[in-house]
Amino acid sequence: xxxxxxxxxxxxxxxxxxxxxxxxxxxxxxxxxxxxxxxxxxxxxxxxxxxxxxxxxxxxxxxxxxxxxxxxxxxxxxxxxxxxxxxxxxxxxxxxxxxxxxxxxxxxxxxxxxxxxxxxxxxxxxxxxxxxxxxxxxxxxxxxxxxxxxxxxxxxxxxxxxxxxxxxxxxxxxxxxxxxxxxxxxxxxxxxxxxxxxxxxxxxxxxxxxxxxxxxxxxxxxxxxxxxxxxxxxxxxxxxxxxxxxxxxxxxxxxxxxxxxxxxxxxxxxxxxxxxxxxxxxxxxxxxxxxxxxxxxxxxxxxxxxxxxxxxxxxxxxxxxxxxxxxxxxxxxxxxxxxxxxxxxxxxxxxxxxxxxxxxxxxxxxxxxxxxxxxxxxxxxxxxxxxxxxxxxxxxxxxxxxxxxxxxxxxxxxxxxxxxxxxxxxxxxxxxxxxxxxxxxxxxxxxxxxxxxxxxxxxxxxxxxxxxxxxxxxxxxxxxxxxxxxxxxxxxxxxxxxxxxxxxxxxxxxxxxxxx
Amino acid sequence: xxxxxxxxxxxxxxxxxxxxxxxxxxxxxxxxxxxxxxxxxxxxxxxxxxxxxxxxxxxxxxxxxxxxxxxxxxxxxxxxxxxxxxxxxxxxxxxxxxxxxxxxxxxxxxxxxxxx
Numbered sequence: 001x002x003x004x005x006x007x008x009x010x011x012x013x014x015x016x017x018x019x020x021x022x023x024x025x026x027x028x029x030x031x032x033x034x035x036x037x038x039x040x041x042x043x044x045x046x047x048x049x050x051x052x053x054x055x056x057x058x059x060x061x062x063x064x065x066x067x068x069x070x071x072x073x074x075x076x077x078x079x080x081x082x083x084x085x086x087x088x089x090x091x092x093x094x095x096x097x098x099x100x101x102x103x104x105x106x107x108x109x110x111x112x113x114x115x116x117x118x119x120x121x122x123x124x125x126x127x128x129x130x131x132x133x134x135x136x137x138x139x140x141x142x143x144x145x146x147x148x149x150x151x152x153x154x155x156x157x158x159x160x161x162x163x164x165x166x167x168x169x170x171x172x173x174x175x176x177x178x179x180x181x182x183x184x185x186x187x188x189x190x191x192x193x194x195x196x197x198x199x200x201x202x203x204x205x206x207x208x209x210x211x212x213x214x215x216x217x218x219x220x221x222x223x224x225x226x227x228x229x230x231x232x233x234x235x236x237x238x239x240x241x242x243x244x245x246x247x248x249x250x251x252x253x254x255x256x257x258x259x260x261x262x263x264x265x266x267x268x269x270x271x272x273x274x275x276x277x278x279x280x281x282x283x284x285x286x287x288x289x290x291x292x293x294x295x296x297x298x299x300x301x302x303x304x305x306x307x308x309x310x311x312x313x314x315x316x317x318x319x320x321x322x323x324x325x326x327x328x329x330x331x332x333x334x335x336x337x338x339x340x341x342x343x344x345x346x347x348x349x350x351x352x353x354x355x356x357x358x359x360x361x362x363x364x365x366x367x368x369x370x371x372x373x374x375x376x377x378x379x380x381x382x383x384x385x386x387x388x389x390x391x392x393x394x395x396x397x398x399x400x401x402x403x404x405x406x407x408x409x410x411x412x413x414x415x416x417x418x419x420x421x422x423x424x425x426x427x428x429x430x431x432x433x434x435x436x437x438x439x440x441x442x443x444x445x446x447x448x449x450x451x452x453x454x455x456x457x458x459x460x461x462x463x464x465x466x467x468x469x470x471x472x473x474x475x476x477x478x479x480x481x482x483x484x485x486x487x488x489x490x491x492x493x494x495x496x497x498x499x500x501x502x503x504x505x506x507x508x509x510x511x512x513x514x515x516x
Numbered sequence: 517x518x519x520x521x522x523x524x525x526x527x528x529x530x531x532x533x534x535x536x537x538x539x540x541x542x543x544x545x546x547x548x549x550x551x552x553x554x555x556x557x558x559x560x561x562x563x564x565x566x567x568x569x570x571x572x573x574x575x576x577x578x579x580x581x582x583x584x585x586x587x588x589x590x591x592x593x594x595x596x597x598x599x600x601x602x603x604x605x606x607x608x609x610x611x612x613x614x615x616x617x618x619x620x621x622x623x624x625x626x627x628x629x630x631x632x
Contacts, residue, residue, distance in 0.1 A: 130591055137598050144605065153616045157624045160541070160613050164622070167548050167602055168536065174555040174595055181588070182562035 005052055006061035006076040008045045009084045009121040012038060017114030024108065032099045035110040039092045042117065046085040053081045054490065056497060058507040060127070068127070068508050069191035075127035075508055078494040079340070083124040083255055086344045087248050089476060090351055091117050097355055097469035098241035105150040105239070112149070116142035116245065123252055127508055129180060129187045132256065133173050136221070140166050143249060146242045147234060158237040165220065165230045173217045179210030190508035193263050193501055197270035204271055211265055211275045215257065222253025224317060225287040228310050232294060235306035240358030241469075243302070244351035250313050251347055258320050258336065262498040263505075281321035285422045288314030292426040295433040300370040301360060304437055305353035308394055311426065312346030318419060319409045323495065333495035334412040340491035342405030345480055349394040349402060352473045356387055359466055360441060371440040379463075384442040386470055391434040393477050396427055401480035408488065521561055528554035541610035541620045548606060552599035556592050563588035 016038030020031060053059060059076040062068065095113065103109035119139025126132050144166075148159045181187055183206035184195045199207050216227070223231040231250065235243045257276065265275040291311025298304035319339025357369040360383070364374040377383065389400075396402030406423060413419035480487060497503070528550050535547025563585025571586035610620070617624030 130594070134594065134598070137602075141602075141605070144609075148609070151616075153624065156609070156613050156616045160609055160622060163606055163609055164536070164544055164548065167606060168551070170598075170602070171548075171551045171555050175558060177591075178555070178559045178562040178588075181591075182564075187587075 002052060002059075004061070005045070005049050006059040006074045006125060007063075009042060009049060009088070010074070010118060010125060012042050012045060013114045013117035013121060016041075017111050017118060020114060021108070021111045024111070028104065031110055032103070035095055035113065036092075036099070038114060039088065039095045039117075042088040042121075043085075043092055046081070046088040049076055050078075050081040050085050052076075053078055054493075056493065056503075058504055060507050060510075067510060069186050069188035072131050073127040073188065073190075073508055074125045075190075075504065076125055077504060078490070078497050079255070079259070080124045082340065082490070082494060083251075084121055086251075086347060087117065087120050087124070089344075090248050090347060090473075091245060093469040093472040093476075094241040094245040094351065096465055096472070097244065097358075098239075100465040100469075102150070102239045102241050108145070109149055112142050112145040113245075116146055118142070120248065120252065124255060127189050129177050129189055129192065131187075132189075133170070133177055136173065136252075137170060139249070139252070140170070143246065146245070147238045149242060150239050155237045158233040161230055162234040169217050169220045172213055172220075176210050176213035176217060179206050179213065183207035183210060188508065189259070189263055190501075190505040193266070193269070194505050194509065196264060196272045197268060199270065199272060207272055208275060211260070211272065212279075214260060215276050215279060218253045218256040218260070219283065220253070221250065222257065222313050222317065223250050223287070223310055224253070224283050224313065225290050228287060228290065228313075231310055232298075232303055232306040235309060235354070236300070236302040240302075240354050240361075243305070243354040247309055247347045247351040247354070250309055251316070251343060254313060254316050254320065254343070257317065258323075258339075258498070261320070262323075262336075263501045266499075266501050268501065277321070280317060281419075284314050284317035284321050285418065286314075287311070288318060288422055288426050290314075292429040292433070296429055298371075298433070298437075300368070301353065301357035301437055301441065302369050304371075304433060305350055305357055305394075308353060308430070309350045311430065312342075312350055314426075315406070315409065315423065316343055316346060318423065319412065322409070322412050322416075322419070323498075333492065333499050335409070336495035336498060337488065337491040338405065338408035338412050340494055341408055341480075341484070341488055342402075345393070345401040345405050345477060348473050348476050348480075349390065352390045352470060352477075353394055355466065355470050355473070356383070356390055359383060359386075359463075359470070364441075369441075371437055373440065373444040380442060384438070386474070387438055387442065389474060391438060393474075395430040395434055397431065399481065401477055401484060404481065404484045404488075517565055517567070521557065521565065525554050525557050525561070528557065539621055539623075541613060541622055544622060545603065545606055545610055549603055552595070552603070556595055556599070559588050559592045559595060561588075 020034060053076050061074040063072045098109065116139055119135050119142055122135035123132060123139060126135055144163050147162060148155060180192060183203035184192050184199060186192050186195060220227040235246055261276045265272055267273050288311050291307050291314050294307035294310060295304050298307055316339050319335050319342060322335030323333065360369040363377040367374045393400045393402050396406040410420060410423060532547045532551035532554055535543045535550060538544060566582055566584045569582050569584045571584040571589065614620045
């Protein structure tokens with residue numbers, strides 16, 4: 001079993017997707033159970049994978065048993081396993097929420113959902129640059145399907161922008177991969193890393209251009225300023241469970257930046273070392289500021305949550321950029337460790353806000369989730385309370401895990417006043433934006449005797465699945481808070497592993513016989 | 517030959533970028549197609565240009581270090597397949613946008629600027 005553990009997170013959603021496609025004539029409840037079972041299995045596998053690599057082992061899976069660098073390899077280290085676990089947990093609750101009716105609004109929702117997970121897991125686990133491109137395409141194709149699921153003019157318009165931009169991004173990715181291959185002679189990430197230091201002087205310019213083009217592509221996926229403009233409309237326009245799942249999508253770009261920055265363009269890369277460093281921190285700071293300004297200007301909770309996704313990517317990349325600056329072993333790893341702790345928190349908190357926005361859309365007939373008064377909604381204390389907890393989480397106020405994450409990032413940014421200023425001021429802006437949203441949404445009910453026409457009745461279905469999904473994400477945030485010590489120990493170990501890519505390279509290229 | 521290939525890639529990319537920046541979906545789709553042609557040619561050239569040699573290790577040519585690199589050819593095949601599928605998808609999406617938004621502007625608005 002252990003021998004195939006590294007490919008299991010990719011195979012299970014793929015097979016589940018194919019199975020759901022062939023069984024598309026089954027009644028919906030059966031398909032839902034099947035999809036739910038697949039999602040649960042993926043969480044189980046992700047936990048097993050994490051347990052297998054937590055001690056510092058690097059699982060290498062050679063597809064077709066071709067030795068690297070000739071064949072394609074899948075590599076599971078701490079970072080990959082951590083990302084897979086976050087994805088599967090998020091997917092489980094997004095799926096539970098989607099089975100509350102979203103999946104009936106178009107055909108093949110569950111198939112495309114599983115294919116999305118297939119692409120995400122592949123992107124995290126692959127150890128090959130061109131294979132990363134292929135998995136990016138898989139997850140993007142699936143995301144086009146999910147994003148347009150349900151249809152509607154606004155969704156089509158945002159979807160067209162999203163698709164065209166990502167196709168352009170894919171083209172640039174191919175140019176970048178071609179440049180890397182032309183200058184370094186390999187596409188295997190470990191092999192590229194091993195060859196980066198010895199790049200021929202006449203190829204140095206090509207390699208630098210290729211590396212920076214890669215950064216541009218990953219920045220587009222991560223919605224880093226100035227390539228963030230597509231995100232708010234796309235995320236706010238799509239269905240709530242899809243937007244919740246997409247909260248991890250922008251983190252794929254952040255993951256790819258972190259992986260290439262530490263493995264390929266790390267300190268051992270000679271004249272290519274720290275290629276991203278001059279760009280990453282300023283762009284990340286500007287992204288956080290722009291995200292919070294957007295949140296202040298948002299007119300609906302969905303848009304607000306989408307801008308908070310931009311802000312959370314900014315926070316995350318500030319942490320990763322700090323990891324690029326400091327000396328290895330001290331401040332550098334502290335920044336990456338803080339970022340890896342903040343990553344699941346930011347993902348779950350923004351997903352939570354998307355689901356709450358959908359809950360409001362269903363219960364406020366006149367103004368949906370826009371920040372305008374509406375008739376008193378049923379069980380407003382429950383939804384208001386949930387919104388309050390989610391807002392505390394999203395802005396990083398104590399006692400929830402966002403505070404711990406931001407505290408760790410600030411600690412890693414010692415003596416960098418700009419970082420402190422941007423993070424603290426933007427946190428204040430986030431508090432103001434969410435406090436204003438909460439006040440408008442829950443405190444200012446429209447008076448019953450107004451001249452407005454009678455409102456349509458709130459659809460009387462049970463809120464059980466919504467509450468399970470929202471409650472589950474909240475529980476994950478609580479778990480991150482309570483287990484902060486253990487999680488931070490793990491992310492520190494992950495950061496140390498990333499800071500020393502020699503073990504990764506040796507494992508992939510089989511120099512030390514770490515074969516499994 | 518290097519100059520010719522480089523010129524072809526450059527012209528295709530330039531035209532592609534120009535068309536992608538147009539405001540209507542049809543030129544944008546054409547521009548994406550031109551860009552994918554450009555990137556396919558580019559990938560093909562990343563293995564260095566070699567004329568009339570087999571992509572086989574162990575041949576006499578390979579001993580002289582003149583074999584045609586087979587890897588970019590495989591990459592181009594993959595890129596063509598993916599690019600073809602994505603072009604089909606974006607055409608369908610453009611048609612749907614044309615139907616749902618009432619015009620073929622990328623933002624779904626009329627020339628006058630009113631959003632539909």
